[in-house]
Amino acid sequence: MTKIQDLDKLDKEILSILMKDAKIPYTDIAKQLFVSGGTVHVRMKKLEDLGVVKGSRLEVDATKLGYDITSFIGIFLERSNLYHKVIEEVKLIPEVVSAYYTTGNYSIFAKVCCKDTMHLRELLSERIQAIEGIQRTETLIALEESINRPITLTKD
Amino acid sequence: MTKIQDLDKLDKEILSILMKDAKIPYTDIAKQLFVSGGTVHVRMKKLEDLGVVKGSRLEVDATKLGYDITSFIGIFLERSNLYHKVIEEVKLIPEVVSAYYTTGNYSIFAKVCCKDTMHLRELLSERIQAIEGIQRTETLIALEESINRPITLTKD
């Protein structure tokens, strides 16, 4: 398993820059960090090969695309060993953008994006509650997204 | 306010491709969608100007960077009108990657990334619980990230 010890300050500085904006040219980063463009390229190649970098994504404004309701759904299972079976069903629902197996109140915790309240209601009653093994769910509706940012890497 | 009516099928197809991988060259997208590279460029410029595209981010494997514990923290406020004041304090904590104002059990719902359980314990007791206006918190630890993907845009 690969760990931090393989990463030096330069690797982390490159990552910090690209985590905020993946489209910054390597040549710009090279200038900022006083190394050559080739070096940035080699480091990124290494980080990709190590699996530290998994890819890049465009950040979009869900509201402007018509997805007005972001909500979190806490799922209670009938038995906790149903987790894998249930998560496979959840994966088939495109509105689910993330899902975690968690300790605490819920067994599964998912984030979903819906167009409006009707869409959310249908999703809950017809798609999620319909999954075998789910006992009940609790929904938290996000009224405002106050923070959404990448991890801050420490310098050392 | 800008809405979907300004976006046609081509815009959405471009977005769908880039939401999965922001580094795909515009020329490749142009080939896939049978338009010129210039057109993809113009559309993306429009989408950025409209604020539909907010930026791009590198996806990293937090575990490989030494952040082993992802958890969700539900925050109960003493009074709900303390929201803005509290969220400003929460913003100052770098381990918090997202936070939402929510309906339901909690007033604020945050996601945090910590290096280990000790780091999480310190964060909770010394940084979060120390914020004035927070009554109590509930923590859900994510044992496994099963799904993490962009919204699926519908074709129409």
Next chain:
DNA sequence: GTTGAAAAATTCCGCCG
């Protein structure tokens, strides 16, 4: 880690339907 040169992509602009 660096350099430099070839290949590719971005970006801009004039032209056309």
Next chain:
DNA sequence: CGGCGGAATTTTTCAAC
């Protein structure tokens, strides 16, 4: 006006040092 095509500029990529 939106889309196309080509040319100038930048960036990526890769070999040799």
